[in-house]
Amino acid sequence: MSPIEELTEILKKFPSLGSRSAQKIVFYLLKKDNEELNYLGGLIANLKRNLKVCSECGNISSEDPCEVCSDPLRDRKTLCIVEDIESFQAFEQAKIYNGLYHVLGSQTAPLWDKEITKESADFLLRHIKKLSPKEIIIATSPTIEGDMTKFSLMDILKPVKNSKITRLAFGLPLGGSIEFADRTTLHASLDARRPVEE
Ligand SMILES: [Zn+2]
Structure with a gap:
């Protein structure tokens, strides 16, 4: 599977996204430069790292x-x-x-x-x-x-x-x-x- 297909497969499982929207997002991302993609990747990678459940x-x-x-x-x-x-x-x-x-x-x-x-x-x-x-x-x-x-x-x-x-x-x-x-x-x-x- 190509990276484009792999990302599309993952995205189409997101809430409210189907294959078409997933594909649109992948093509949108392809137009971005590496710096923006790294930033986005970092946000996802760290999403849960610093989160806590409020004890109250x-x-x-x-x-x-x-x-x-x-x-x-x-x-x-x-x-x-x-x-x-x-x-x-x-x-x-x-x-x-x-x-x-x-x-x-x-x-x-x-x-x-x-x-x-x-x-x-x-x-x-x-x-x-x-x-x-x-x-x-x-x-x-x-x-x-x-x-x-x-x-x-x-x-x-x-x-x-x-x-x-x-x-x-x-x-x-x-x-x-x-x-x-x-x-x-x-x-x-x-x-x-x-x-x-x-
Ligand atoms: Zn709270």
Whole structure:
């Protein structure tokens, strides 16, 4: 296999890329000079080297605690529970929320089959105990898996008193993931959040 074919094969397995897009990217890269390609190669080679899982919230970052947990300007009395790093990124990029997060699954510790392990539940409860937040927002996607996670969370959070527990109001197209929600929709669903059903 030629280097062009080999790279195309690898790229076409990337999320949202098919053979045609993979080929386009390879031809795009062929037009770049060696310096740019080395820079890109270095970024990929070092991507995981300096990353840590935040011991407070489960986010992935170059620092532990992560930049959100250690930011003194964040509202430490509101905690938003998200399913994964992608949802975390969606909220952060939309700049609509100033509280803290708890990330249930990550690339290094994925939320397999959307089941929350005992370990993961204990990690969440320790975080809540430490913060004693006024409000806990369950920000799962309006998908079947997201709903299952929401119900497991409601169970896990039963012993938590003293915190108002809310969920996002959707807004979001049913079956749509938070990761792909546009800023306006995400903002509306956060603004209109309501208490979880008993
Ligand atoms: Zn953190």
